[in-house]
Amino acid sequence: MEGINLQALIDTGMYYLTTYGARIIVALVVFLIGRMIAKTIANFTRKIIMKAHVDETLGMFLRNIIYYVLLAAVVIAALGQAGINVTSFLAVLGAAGLAVGLALKDSLSNFAAGVIIILLKFFKQGDYVTVGGESGVVTAVNIFNTVLTTPDNKVITVPNSAVLGGTITNVTANPTRRVDMIFGIGYSDDVLKAKTILKRILDEDPRVLDDPAPQVEVSELADSSVNFVVRPWCKTADYWGVYFGVTEKVKLIFDQEGISIPFPQQDVYLHPVDSAEQ
Structure with a gap:
């Protein structure tokens, strides 16, 4: 009985070997060669992408996508060579891809936006x-x-x-920026003197550029002050240094020159009420 079972097992093995052996060998060859070709194409694509000065992260990500898409095609081709019906496999793979796509729609949206941001270089x-x-x-x-x-x-x-x-x-896309400031003086102060002082302060600051020329103009006759717009240009890296430095110097020199800087105030008048009227 054991001899019969052994012989039957050997016969079955020989049958499958002669029937499917060649297909399995061909399938393995297709898989190995296809994987090598997929890796070569993916690496070549990455090199082309990097020559276009695309971000390294995007280049590697696109390389991986191309590689795994080609590898999936190679696996399907190898399974077909092995005699396996891949129609149902493709149907299951498509359904799984749809489910994953719906589950990761927000991530895919972020991915698409990331690709655009990197390519357009905002x-x-x-x-x-x-x-x-x-x-x-x-x-x-x-x-x-x-x-x-x-x-x-x-x-x-x-x-x-x-x-x-x-x-x-x-904010830092351009090499230069304009600093917009507003300074107010009292109505009793000398407008031309204040304007001259403001221009001198800008001229003495080495960070302020000559071209474009700084602008100092009377912009508004406000409720309690005469306002100047002061608009110097500087290198982008010097923006806050110019802003803080000029503001401090304006206060110090205005104090030295006796020019007032008005501040909001409110006068309250109390009227006595005759007790007989109450």
């Missing part, structure tokens, strides 16, 4: 931006999110869909 690492209602220095532009560091050293992660869906303000 900003780069080190820029100070306002995106998605948040402001800070860009420390990383990832596929799914953008990371900002605020001036007080907080880290904010903004989804790329929120970045692309709103207004993008890149």
Whole structure:
């Protein structure tokens, strides 16, 4: 009985070996060669992408997508060579892909936005931006999110869909910026003298650029002050230094020159009431 079972097992093995052996070998060859070709194509594509000066993160991500898509095609081709019906397999794979796509629709939206942000280069690492209602220095532009560091050293992660869906303000995109300031003097003060002092303060600051020329003009006759707009230009990196330095110097020199800087005030008058009227 054991001899009969052994012989039957050997016969069955020989049958499957002669029937499917060649197919399995061909399938393995297709898989190995196909995987090698997929890796070669993916790496070649990445090199082309990097030559276009695309972000490294995006280049690697696209390389991986291409590789795994080609590898999936190779696996399906190998299974077909092995004699396996891949129609049902493709149906299951399609249903699984649809389910995953629905589950990750927000992530896919962030991914698509990240690709657009990296390709169009709205900003780069080190820029100070306002995106998605948040402001800070860009420390990383990832596929799914953008990371900002605020001036007080907080880290904010903004989804790329929120970045692309709103207004993008890149403060440091240009090499120069205009500093907008307003200074007021009293109505009894000498307007021309104050204007001369403001111009001198700007001329003496080495950070203020000559071109474009700074602007000092009377802008408003307000309720309690005559207001000047003071608009010097400077390098973007010097913006806050100019803003704080000029403001401090205006106060010190105005005090030295006897020019007043009005502040809001309210006068309250009390009228006595005759007790007989009560």
